[in-house]
Amino acid sequence: MTRSAKPELLAPAGDWEALVAAVQNGADAVYLGGKLFNARQGAANFDHRELQRAVAYAHARGVKVYVTVNILLSDEELEEAVRFLHFLQQAGADGVIVQDLGLAAMARQVLPELPLHASTQMTVHNRGGVEKLLSLGFQRVVLAREMSLQEIREIKEKTGAELEVFIHGALCICYSGQCLLSSMIGGRSGNRGRCAQPCRLRYTLVDEKGRPLVDPRDVGEYLLSPRDLNLSGHLPDLIGAGINSFKIEGRMKRPEYVATVVRIYRTLIDRALQENFYITPEEARDLAQIFNRDFTTGYYYGRPGYELMSYKRPNNRGLFLGRVVRYHSRTGRAEVALEEPLRVGDGVEVWVSRGGRVGVEVHSIRERGREVEEAPAGAVVEIPLPREVRPQDRLFKTHDAALVERARATFASPREVRKFPVTFYVRVRQGEPVQVRVEDDTGCSGWGTGHTPAVPAVKRPLTPDFLKGQLDRLGNTPFVLKDVHFELDENVIVPVGEINEARRRAIEELEAARSEAARPAPPLPDDTFTRRLAQARLQLAVRDLPPEWSPxxxxxxxxxxxxxxxxxxxxxxxxxxxxxxxxxxxxxxxxxxxxxxxxxxxxxxxxxxxxxxxxxxxxxxxxxxxxxxxxxxxxxxxxxxxxxxxxxxxxxxxxxxxxxxxxxxxxxxxxxxxxxxxxxxxxxxxxxxxxxxxxxxxxxxxxxxxxxxxxxxVELMVSRYCAPGSLLGGLAPGRNCAGPCRGRRCALKDRVGAVFPLEMDQFCRMHLFNSxxxxxxxxxxxxxxxxxxxxxxxxxxxxxxxxxxxxxxxxxxxxxxxxxxxxxxxxxxxxxxxxxxxxxxxxxxxxxxx
The missing domain is CATH 3.20.20.70 (Aldolase class I)
Structure with a gap:
């Protein structure tokens, strides 16, 4: 596998800590949103100053930044959105991810220097759609999550397009960009970045008279809630298909999640590129522990049917920890047979026999009568649990304190994990201030000089070893010392503070140079942008009317x-x-x-x-x-x-x-x-x-x-997942559907009794209609x-x-x-x-x- 086949690892950044977590754990690129015009308005997001800082921070560390402007826009918002794109171009963003065709067309007119990426919200799922977007000037297409690997491979071979796909995280049950469920039932539009995720709520499959077709106690109640995507074990297949960018979902997730998932995928991708691919039990366990609704490979390898879904819960399952052996009501402690390690500070959830689920933080662990900080898998321990607990109840570890601490260490400390080798060139001549030049492997460099000339040493003259030690103080920078070259007079000295200050200035200049070199294009001057915008307005105003219509x-x-x-x-x-x-x-x-x-x-x-x-x-x-x-x-x-x-x-x-x-x-x-x-x-x-x-x-x-x-x-959803086929027809990998929808009408009933009709089309896609x-x-x-x-x-x-x-x-x-x-x-x-x-x-x- 050649170096050119290396895919980009693209990580989410909902806030500054998540950005740092992504960069420090090995992301090649991050995607983030501004305060407006993005499909994750519930995330913290970045204001203008923070966006500029984010681009500079990422570029200095060799990481690209894509900004999401991926919602539908009204006419009143379009020009403000285009001005925002101009700001992003001037800030040096590597691309913008857009949904709105009008914004894309306007951006091509006014800002051709700014790379456009087609959001998955554009519902691009076939070769013709990709080719149409290429003709519109898009540099990259984020494909619909419902694509099979074979479909993606063929599109890549036939179009040569730059393709991006999701490889890990939450899945939408509907084709993105075609969902009106949150919009119609609650006024919060997914197309406008306000999705309330009603798909994660309880539903019952019913017939046309409202009678249940499945027992929720057996199947579960979360009939539109998919598992999380996890392709960690299939990366060689994706690399072989020629996919350019591997995207992790999660701008609403905590930075610890971003750190953990990026760290593991960075390792796995590098391992796959070395043609020595494997995934360790610890890596698989960490991915599951940090967050999972159970896992699926989505549609990459066919239609998964009911194996796509997390019917019994819509949120984090954690890892199975063990079962309650005995409960001591007098002390409020339970004996638990552990199948995973447990540590004080971990969070557990008990699936109690009566009353659902109970979550607690573990403050005390006893093993063989002694208080311990942690206990290994296989041990039987006593921990405080609520009185609803009964023997044989299952426990799940939903929070692993050690894993979270490891993740936090990568972004909460000023010391940087990700390092780039640099070479210093130092000149110390009598009568001249110290001069420091630093250069990285790409040719970017920075200079720093002192203010006080070097003078003859009375006791301890400067030595190469001493200078090297001062220059190697790079812990809070993204650099690591590779080599030092000296022009050093004998028997001279300068204050140590002068050396350190010159090093600091050189490093600052190097960071700025790396950030500037990473720009995709020079900043577009304000007057050029204003002139182009005026021309775009004029072109719209004089556009010929279609002859077929006379108002x-x-x-x-x-x-x-x-x-x-x-x-x-x-x-x-x-x-x-x-x-x-x-x-x-x-x-x-x-x-x-x-x-x-x-x-x-x-x-x-x-x-x-x-x-x-x-x-x-x-x-x-x-x-x-x-x-x-x-x-x-x-x-x-x-x-x-x-x-x-x-x-x-x-x-x-x-x-x-x-x-x-x-x-x-x-x-x-x-x-x-x-x-x-x-x-x-x-x-x-x-x-x-x-x-x-x-x-x-x-x-x-x-x-x-x-x-x-x-x-x-109103059609609220179109989905490649079929609830009747999965729940009634046995649809699963390797199992065909028995066709329970033929000549039959079904619906989904929500928790307040509203009934949403379902129809399955000739391609076995499910259509959900408003009640x-x-x-x-x-x-x-x-x-x-x-x-x-x-x-x-x-x-x-x-x-x-x-x-x-x-x-x-x-x-x-x-x-x-x-x-x-x-x-x-x-x-x-x-x-x-x-x-x-x-x-x-x-x-x-x-x-x-x-």
Whole structure:
């Protein structure tokens, strides 16, 4: 394995201590966020001064810094975000990680000197998506966590792109960038950095009548809570696939976690590069001890099914410590047979027979009647435990004091662990101040001089050994002495303080030189940035409008359906456009070429526009199915193709078919809209996280054909994990699913009784829908007034009756005068409530998101 194959070890830094922990334990790069515009607003993060300090600190130690600007941005925020990018470029950041397509497009115009990395929030999961981002000017793509190693290997071979993947830490159950669960049920948007992690809460798998399909006492209650990713044992495979950067998740984690995980992966990667790979039991144990929800290899080696999940708890499991042998109620102490060492100061959690779990810190250990500080595995000890404890209860060590102390030593002390060799050149001549030059192995150097000339020595002249000893006082610097070269007159002396001061100044200059040399580009002058920004504003203002849309008319009614019966019902009810053909749910009939042909025929007979829909997630092994659908669409022909991921933009353009962009693009600002229109889009579906005011601003400012989702259960998640297949169908590594979803409807019920419908598509991906239907039937005139071109009803999986009733309701609503017929509009809304027993919602139409 050649040196060029060495991957980057990329570590999280949620605060300064975590940054130091990552650097000192061997990270090649760190990723961190500013106080705004990043997807981990719950972390401490870094203000402007701290960001400058962080870049200088890391660069001086040979470590790169990537800054996360990975959220969706409103038009009001975009320019401030671009100015922040300019600050980062001037500070010397090695790259920015972005989600928002509009920000990326603007950054390429205004700051081409700043490397762009595509966040995993961009949901890039196929070759076409990678190629599209390369054409947009991205230097690196962070792939979706749902990719298999084979898929990654093939993308690398065929594109040569710089690829980054996660190798350790927490997993999202949903494809990143496609999750609205926290947003819709609590107003805290994952796309805006405020995810409340409702996926880690309790859920029960139920049938369409709300009856449990599995017993939570047997399976567990945390049905959307994945285990933690751990690829420590598979690094040679990842290196062999040509992956450029190995990313550790954890900007919300403590610095002790960062120190431990980085230290072990640094060792393992270096070992793998030497083609002598192994992982020791101690290394494996330390990774598990510092934090785990149990471990998984994710999707790298296939679909893991129920082995992906931590059904019984959503937080740190710790390590199994042993079982209670006996409990002495008089003393409040338990005898425990240890399977791991135990030390005073460790934290343990008891899984008690009655009442759940109890956590305590161990303040006292007795072994054979004696108080001890620690006890080895195999010992039987007495420790104080709560009175709920019973014999045979299991204990887990959730905090290892020794491991934490070892980790803290790497970042809490001023003495540095990570060292770089330097050579000193010292000149001491009579009548001249001492001169010190220091140089590292890369050629960076620093100078330092004294103030007092050297004079003849009365007693003890300077010697090479003495000078070397003074120069070797580098403990609190990132350097270690390699060699010293002397120009030393005989029998001279200078004050020791002069030598030390010259050394200190030389080292400071060397650190600054290393930091400056590590910059990816010179700082962009303020006047150049201001001129480019003004040009970017002008270009947006004069952008040509798409000829397909002329604002001012009544909006069309569109509907998305997944079966022919619903399509026919919607057409009969007066719908203007149908999205059909790319996605089918296993609860209903499959959709093939025959169904698409028939759907086109029905629409043509009634003068209804037929747009071929496509799934928002399409992995490369599934692309041929979609390509055949595009060929069919060209042959029929259809009026367009609804596209939900970057990988299909070019194929649809090459097919010469009108392009409609789906909700998955998260259109949140005019820059994103302009970029998609520049890709040939004739209509854009806007983000369902926008308020009415934000929709109005987009439509008025962009004057393009905008579609708004107005009716249906909002899709909250799309996941490669399937709960019914895993819990009912036996899906696991080496075991195929028995297909319990065929012709069947399931749902997840949360702890307050809300029921979230599930659908499984033809590719066995799980779609989670909101418990309450979005309904804006009494708001259609507001949307018409601001120039929205299309009102979409999502009737996928809902059946013909729902499709017919909703289309009729919206057709009637558009015919009414809201100033006169407000009561009938309200009654239309009331009638639609029968299809949503949990009630209706206006989504973010008025409340917006955090």
């Amino acid at each position: 001012g008319g009544e909006p069309l009614i569109s509907i998305a359906v997944t079966d022919l019966e619903s399509l026919e019902a919607a057409v009969g009810a007066g719908v203007d456009r149908v999205y059909f053909g790319g996605e089918s749910f296993r609860s209903g009939p499959p959709v093939g070429e025959e169904e698409i042909r028939r759907g086109v025929e029905i629409c043509r007979e009634h003068g209804v526009s037929f747009v071929l829909s496509t799934p928002r997630i399409i992995h490369d092994p599934e692309m041929n199915v979609i390509f055949r659908r595009l060929e069919l669409a060209s042959e029929l022909p259809v009026q367009g193709v609804l596209v939900g991921n970057l990988g299909l933009l070019e194929p649809v353009r090459r097919a010469g078919l009108p392009l409609y962009t789906d909700l998955a693009f998260n259109v949140f600002n005019l820059r994103t809209a302009a970029w998609l229109l520049g890709q040939g889009a004739v209509q854009l579906a806007l983000s369902p996280e926008l308020t009415l005011g934000q929709v109005a601003g987009l439509v008025k400012g962009g004057r393009f054909a905008a579609e708004v989702l107005v009716q249906g259960a 309450r239907d979005l309904c804006l039937v009494d708001e259609v005139h507001r949307l018409a007034e601001i120039g929205v071109a299309s009102l979409r009803i999502d009737a996928r999986g809902r059946g013909a009756e729902y499709a017919r009733a909703t289309v009729k309701a919206y057709r009637r609503a558009l015919s009414l005068n809201p100033a006169v017929d407000g009561g009938e509009l309200s009654r239309l809304r009331d009638r639609l409530q029968q299809y949503s027993p949990a009630g209706l919602t206006r989504g973010h139409f008025y409340r917006g998101v955090e």
